[in-house]
Amino acid sequence: MILVNALGIKDSGGIVVLDKVLYECLKDPFGRRYLIVANDNVNIKKLLSKYKTHTLFKFLFINNKGFIHRLLYENLIFRKLVKKYSINLIYNFSGTSQFFTKTPQLVKIHNLLFYSKKLDGFYQEKFLFLRWFKDIFIKRMAFIQMINRSTHLEIQSQHVKRYLSDFIKTSSQYFYVKSDISVSDYEFKPSKQYDFSKKIKFLYVVGPHFEYLHKNLIDFTSAMLEMNNKDIDFEINITLTNEQLNNSKIWNTSLNSKTNFLGYISDQEKMTGLFCDNTILISTSIIETLGLHVIEGIKNGVITIAPDEEYANTVYGENMFKYELFNKDSLVSVIMSAINYKKSCSEKILSIQDDLRQSEMSKFGSILEVFNEVINVQK
Numbered sequence: 001m002i003l004v005n006a007l008g009i010k011d012s013g014g015i016v017v018l019d020k021v022l023y024e025c026l027k028d029p030f031g032r033r034y035l036i037v038a039n040d041n042v043n044i045k046k047l048l049s050k051y052k053t054h055t056l057f058k059f060l061f062i063n064n065k066g067f068i069h070r071l072l073y074e075n076l077i078f079r080k081l082v083k084k085y086s087i088n089l090i091y092n093f094s095g096t097s098q099f100f101t102k103t104p105q106l107v108k109i110h111n112l113l114f115y116s117k118k119l120d121g122f123y124q125e126k127f128l129f130l131r132w133f134k135d136i137f138i139k140r141m142a143f144i145q146m147i148n149r150s151t152h153l154e155i156q157s158q159h160v161k162r163y164l165s166d167f168i169k170t171s172s173q174y175f176y177v178k179s180d181i182s183v184s185d186y187e188f189k190p191s192k193q194y195d196f197s198k199k200i201k202f203l204y205v206v207g208p209h210f211e212y213l214h215k216n217l218i219d220f221t222s223a224m225l226e227m228n229n230k231d232i233d234f235e236i237n238i239t240l241t242n243e244q245l246n247n248s249k250i251w252n253t254s255l256n257s258k259t260n261f262l263g264y265i266s267d268q269e270k271m272t273g274l275f276c277d278n279t280i281l282i283s284t285s286i287i288e289t290l291g292l293h294v295i296e297g298i299k300n301g302v303i304t305i306a307p308d309e310e311y312a313n314t315v316y317g318e319n320m321f322k323y324e325l326f327n328k329d330s331l332v333s334v335i336m337s338a339i340n341y342k343k344s345c346s347e348k349i350l351s352i353q354d355d356l357r358q359s360e361m362s363k364f365g366s367i368l369e370v371f372n373e374v375i376n377v378q379k
Contacts, residue, residue, distance in 0.1 A: 001032065001033045001034065001035055001085045001086055001087050001088070002032055002033075002034050002035070002087065002088070002089045002090075002091055002371065003034075003035045003037065003078070003081060003082070003085070003087045003089070003090045003091065004021070004022075004025075004034055004035065004036045004037070004091045004093060005037055005074065005078075005090060005091065005092045005093055005094070005096070006018055006036060006037060006038040006039075006044070006093045006094065007037060007038065007039060007062060007064075007070050007073070007074065007094070007096075008070070008093065008094025008095060008096065008110065008111075009038065009039065009044065009093065009094055010039065010041070010064075013290070013292045013293075014093075014094065014110060015043055015044065015047050016292055017110075017180045017292075018047065018093065019047055019050075020180055020182070021093070021367050022034075022036070022048075022051055022057070024366045024367050024368055025056065025057075025367065025368065026051075026054060026056065027366070027368065028056065028368055029368075031056070032056070033055075033056050033057070033058065034056055034057050034058070035058050035060065035081065035085050035087065036048065036057060036058070036059050036060070037060045037062060037078075037081070038059065038060070038061055038062070039061070039062060039063075039064045040061040040062060040063050040064070041064070043266075044061075045061070046266075058085075060081075067139065067142075070096070071096065071142070074096055074098050075098050075099055075100055076100075078090070078098055078101065079098075079100060079101055082101060082103050087103055088103065088104070088375075089103065089104050089105070089106065089371060089374065089375065090103055090104070090105045090106070091105075091106050091108070091367075091371070092105055092106065092107045092108060093108050093110065094108065094110045094111065095107060095108065095109055095110050095111055095143055095146075095147075096143070096146055097146040097147070097149060097150045099146075099149065104151075104152070104374060104375070105150060105151075105152065106152045106153075106154055106176075106370065106371070106374050107146070107147065107150045107152065107153050107154065108153075108154040108155075109147075109153060109154065109155050109156075109160050109164065109289070110289060111289060112160060112163050112287045112288070112289050112311070113136065113214055113287060114136055114139055114140040114143050115140070115163045115164050115166065115167055116163060116214070116286065116287040117166055118286055118287065118309070118325075119136070119213065119214050119286050119287055120132065120136065122213055122214075122216075122286060122326075123136065123213060126213070128213075140167070144167060144168055147164070147168055147173075148168055148169075150173065151172075151173055151174060151377075152173070152174050152176070152374045152377070153173050153174065153175050153176070154175075154176045154178050154367075154370055155175055155176070155177055155178070156177070156178065156179070156180050156289055156290045156315075157177065157289070157290065157311070157314050157315050158177060158314055159310050159311045159314035159315070160289060161175050162310065163287075163310075163311075174373075174374075174377060176364055176370045176373060176374075177363045177364065178363055178364040178365075178366075178367065178369075178370055179360040179361075179363040179364065179365055180290060181290075181295055181356070181360050183356070183357045183360045183361060187299055188299050188301075188353050188357065189275075189299065189300050189301045190301055191301040191345065191346035191349040191350055192275065192276060192277045192278070192279060192300075192301045192302050192349075193277045193278070194277065194278055194303070194345045195277075195278065196278070196339045196340075198233070198278060199233045199234060199235060199278065200232065200233065200234040200235075200278055200279075200280060200339070201234070201235055201236075201237055201276065201278055201279045201280070202224065202227075202234055202235070202236050202237070202279075202280055202282060203237045203238075203274055203275075203279050203280065203281045203282070203297070203302070204217075204220055204236065204237070204238045204239070204281075204282055204283075205238075205239050205274075205281070205283075205293035205296075205297075206238070206239060206240065206293075207239070207264065208240075208244065208264065210240055210244070210248070211248055211250065213286070214285060214286045214287050215284070215285055215286075216284040216285060216286050216325070216326075217248075217250050217251070217284065218250045218284075219284040219325070219326065219327075219328060219331055220282055220284050220331075221250055221251055221252055221255070222328035222331075223282075223328045223331040223332050223335065224236060224252075224255055224258075225252055225254070225255065226328060226329075226332045227332060227335065228254070228255065228258070232339070234258065235258050235259070235260060236255060236258055236259040236260065237259075237260045237262060237274055237279075238259060238260070238261065238262060239262050239263065239264060239265055240261060240262070240263065240264075241261050241263045242256070242261040244261075244263075245259075245261065262274075271296075272300060275296070275297060275300030275301065275302045276302075279302045279303070280302065280303045280304075280305065280335065280338060281293070281294065281297035281302055281303070281304045281305070282304075282305045282306075282331070282335075283304070283305070283306045283307070284307065284325075284331075285306075285307065286307070286309075286325065287309070287311060288311050288312075288315070289311075290315060291306070291311070291312075291315060291316075294306055294312075294315075294316060295315075295316075295356070298316065298320075298349075298352055298353055298356055299353065299356075301349055301353070302349070303321065303338050303345060303348075303349065304316070304320060304321065304352070305320075305321045305322065305323060305331070305334055305335065305338065306320060306321075306322055306323075307322060307323060307324075307325040308322035308323060308324055308325070309325060315356075315359070316352065316355070316356065317352060317355030317356060317359065318355075319348065319351055319352050319355055320352050321334050321337065321338050322334065
């Protein structure tokens with residue numbers, strides 16, 4: 001039996017990836033069984049309810065009482081679970097590992113927040129030293145200790161290894177670059193139509209953690225204020241509520257009249273409907289492991305804009321519209337470049353889709369392939 005440790009999964013991005021992993025496990029040719037340990041919350045339970053009838057899976061739900069409780073549970077209770085269920089591999093889905101077990105482990109690096117020098121610098125520029133110490137440094141020290149003890153690391157893109165190398169030695173570990181994106185032809189939609197003489201729809205996709213520094217919403221807000229001074233007809237579609245944004249210091253209420261406050265969207269069909277004609281998706285994240293919202297924009301055939309950072313160039317390709325991070329004038333300039341793009345928007349979008357498809361096809365396509373590699377190395 002394989003233990004899938006999903007205790008660190010909270011947001012929509014992690015849930016989407018977990019869904020893909022479980023779907024892949026259903027195809028296990030060896031008929032191995034899986035013990036999934038996850039947080040006891042509504043979104044996780046909604047996902048896992050899809051799989052409750054499958055005999056390959058056994059689910060164990062835990063009340064989330066914080067990071068320290070999680071570490072204690074993983075290091076103490078997991079030992080009992082390993083013995084009880086004859087676990088021969090622990091798949092740590094969100095970056096932790098266990099100190100007191102000899103059972104082989106595969107650690108998925110799911111969050112790069114703790115391995116970004118640029119994000120460190122942003123905290124320092126804001127003089128948020130105590131917040132950085134609490135939010136980043138303490139967890140970084142814990143994760144680094146765990147990673148240094150881990151032999152097998154799963155990453156979603158080569159840039160993850162590069163970011164890790166700023167903080168740990170990576171020469172003694174096995175890295176498995178696995179795709180978490182479905183690249184079947186039907187997943188890639190035709191390019192949307194663009195006529196910028198009509199209303200432009202700026203789409204910003206973010207969850208309730210939008211005030212975290214790494215999401216960098218201020219770049220988007222500042223750029224929209226500048227766009228508001230131009231003779232351009234536009235609206236903003238954002239996946240937050242009016243209350244969430246208007247209680248935030250990083251939003252400007254003068255944009256309210258142009259904004260559709262959509263709140264969190266769990267319905268995939270409704271989410272897909274946002275990727276419509278004349279839509280420009282903008283992402284401002286300082287760091288991303290993958291950035292599924294941008295991936296969805298590319299796959300659904302809309303113009304996408306992201307920071308000109310290593311993660312964006314590695315995951316999305318060199319051909320996408322990119323701006324200089326923390327520079328609203330750069331973002332506005334890139335938006336105007338997209339609006340005034342002389343060549344075919346459709347051809348550019350299709351080219352970006354092809355870059356993404358080729359990049360993902362060069363990786364491990366299924367978690368089962370990675371499991372088999374890890375088990376073979378241990379023999």
